[in-house]
Amino acid sequence: MKAWVAPRYGPPEVLELQELPDPQPGRGEAVVQVRAIGLNFADCAARMGVYPRVPRPPFVPGMEVAGDVVAVGEEAEPSLVGARVAAVPIFAGHAEAVRVPVSHLRPLPAGVDYVTAAALAVTGITADHGLRTVGRLRPGERVVITAAAGGVGTMAVQMAAAAGAQVVAVASTPAKRELAARLGASATYGYEEYATAVQGGVDVIFDSVGGRLFRTGWRALRGDGRYILFGFAAAVGPRRVRWLRSVWELASMGVVIPALLVSPCRTLAGFNLSLVPHLAAEMHERFDRLLAAIQGGTLRAVVGTTVPFAELPRAHALLQGRGSVGKVVVTVP
Ligand SMILES: NC(=O)c1ccc[n+]([C@@H]2O[C@H](COP(=O)([O-])OP(=O)(O)OC[C@H]3O[C@@H](n4cnc5c(N)ncnc54)[C@H](OP(=O)(O)O)[C@@H]3O)[C@@H](O)[C@H]2O)c1
Numbered sequence: 283m284k285a286w287v288a289p290r291y292g293p294p295e296v297l298e299l300q301e302l303p304d305p306q307p308g309r310g311e312a313v314v315q316v317r318a319i320g321l322n323f324a325d326c327a328a329r330m331g332v333y334p335r336v337p338r339p340p341f342v343p344g345m346e347v348a349g350d351v352v353a354v355g356e357e358a359e360p361s362l363v364g365a366r367v368a369a370v371p372i373f374a375g376h377a378e379a380v381r382v383p384v385s386h387l388r389p390l391p392a393g394v395d396y397v398t399a400a401a402l403a404v405t406g407i408t409a410d411h412g413l414r415t416v417g418r419l420r421p422g423e424r425v426v427i428t429a430a431a432g433g434v435g436t437m438a439v440q441m442a443a444a445a446g447a448q449v450v451a452v453a454s455t456p457a458k459r460e461l462a463a464r465l466g467a468s469a470t471y472g473y474e475e476y477a478t479a480v481q482g483g484v485d486v487i488f489d490s491v492g493g494r495l496f497r498t499g500w501r502a503l504r505g506d507g508r509y510i511l512f513g514f515a516a517a518v519g520p521r522r523v524r525w526l527r528s529v530w531e532l533a534s535m536g537v538v539i540p541a542l543l544v545s546p547c548r549t550l551a552g553f554n555l556s557l558v559p560h561l562a563a564e565m566h567e568r569f570d571r572l573l574a575a576i577q578g579g580t581l582r583a584v585v586g587t588t589v590p591f592a593e594l595p596r597a598h599a600l601l602q603g604r605g606s607v608g609k610v611v612v613t614v615p
Contacts (some may be wrong), residue, residue: 289341297598305380308355312358317350320347323601344373344374350365363551378591393510408512409488413442427451428490431438439466443468450469473495482501485507486507487499489513490512508548562564
């Protein structure tokens with residue numbers, strides 16, 4: 283099979299298309315013939331060597347795919363063979379086939395195509411977990427969503443609006459802000475203007491950018507406000523991690539003194555779903571809810587760009603360079 287290998291950590295162009303042995307399923311695993319690859323910011327971080335538990339090079343990045351189960355190992359349900367599935371291998375998914383623990387895949391109903399399926403799991407589960415479970419978002423509350431026109435952002439805007447929240451979307455360009463408004467945001471801002479616009483009046487901030495944005499957002503929280511931090515895109519340049527900039531962005535976040543969380547009744551929370559595998563059963567429920575919402579027409583996977591497998595590094599460059607809108611999906615012939 284062909285796979286995109288990172289022979290060393292680096293920018294998008296380090297990726298090399300190589301012929302590798304076909305994967306064989308181990309105990310409790312399935313092999314998925316990949317039909318679509320959902321690209322995630324985490325894949326860019328893995329390629330640069332800054333994602334938690336990233337393998338040493340050479341390795342194949344790739345967090346999320348959709349395709350067909352072609353083989354299963356011992357202790358895996360044989361009837362899975364032939365099933366159309368969405369799967370989250372975390373690494374190794376930038377390939378024509380990938381081995382996945384069966385706990386990391388979910389069968390797809392008829393009518394949900396591979397491109398939609400590849401755009402759904404990581405973005406949708408992250409938004410659902412962050413807003414509902416961690417953020418405890420309630421109807422009528424005001425929520426700020428940063429990178430609102432991205433993969434996770436487009437899901438989060440729709441879910442928060444559907445939950446009856448007042449959605450403030452933050453994104454870098456007018457086109458991105460217009461998309462967020464079409465998806466249900468009631469107000470949209472650029473990064474520089476949002477903090478003054480919402481001063482003192484926010485219940486939940488759902489932020490994957492971090493850095494100096496955190497400080498202004500933290501000040502804008504109401505009593506019982508919840509700041510959910512789930513990424514640090516501010517550290518990243520279009521091709522590489524900007525180390526000096528990251529240090530400055532980290533320093534600009536300031537210091538949170540635990541005792542001072544008490545009186546303003548504020549919550550600061552962070553999560554990385556790929557590091558909490560014990561939530562797998564819950565993830566299945568969340569994914570099934572997402573599928574039901576897609577089928578019922580109350581949620582849509584916003585796929586801004588599809589890129590053929592042969593051009594996968596271009597998809598990485600687009601996502602990391604802030605050129606993408608919605609999800610970037612790579613189609614595999
Ligand atoms: N913790 C978790 O479990 C978890 C799970 C999934 C994703 N995430 C995080 O959620 C974020 C969104 O992931 P995604 O895959 O859906 O990506 P995405 O939102 O489609 O793309 C990243 C977006 O971040 C914004 N951004 C701000 N500063 C940036 C910078 N310096 N470089 C690049 N982009 C920057 C850009 O939007 P603007 O141009 O509008 O600023 C860009 O489009 C990422 O930070 C990712 O690491 C976390």
